[in-house]
Amino acid sequence: MTVPPVLMPDAVAVVAAYLRAALAARDAAAPVVSRVPSPRPARFVRIERIGGPANTPVTDRPRLDVHCWGASEEDAHDLMQLCRALLGAARGSHSGTVLARPATGGPQFLPDAETGAARWAFTLDITMRGNAL
Numbered sequence: 001m002t003v004p005p006v007l008m009p010d011a012v013a014v015v016a017a018y019l020r021a022a023l024a025a026r027d028a029a030a031p032v033v034s035r036v037p038s039p040r041p042a043r044f045v046r047i048e049r050i051g052g053p054a055n056t057p058v059t060d061r062p063r064l065d066v067h068c069w070g071a072s073e074e075d076a077h078d079l080m081q082l083c084r085a086l087l088g089a090a091r092g093s094h095s096g097t098v099l100a101r102p103a104t105g106g107p108q109f110l111p112d113a114e115t116g117a118a119r120w121a122f123t124l125d126i127t128m129r130g131n132a133l
Helices: 011-025 073-088
Strands: 044-051 054-056 063-069 092-094 097-104 119-129
Touching: 011 044, 011 063, 011 073, 011 092, 011 097, 011 119, 063 073, 073 097, 073 119
Parallel strands: none
Antiparallel strands: 044 063, 063 119, 092 097, 097 119
């Protein structure tokens, strides 16, 4: 049996869209981006893919770094915990793919090296289904 070629979704774009909508639905809207914006807002989330294996010929298991900046250490921490909970519950159809088996890593305080701004981070591993070409 031959498996047809599969196009994997852009994990960062899918997770960012999911998180953007989930935050807005809880009246906690914040920019969710793949690069630090310029000018940088006081409160935002940056998502970056840092690896992860292809699970099967039709699924991908991206590992993403999720960094949350805030106006204070407490604000950054609260945003991180909310994002961690929302992404830990990310399952089902979103942005043309299926999300499954989310696993979040423990939080880490990482003040911004350039500005000293408050930043908390965690990792997310999540399974995504590809689309046949």
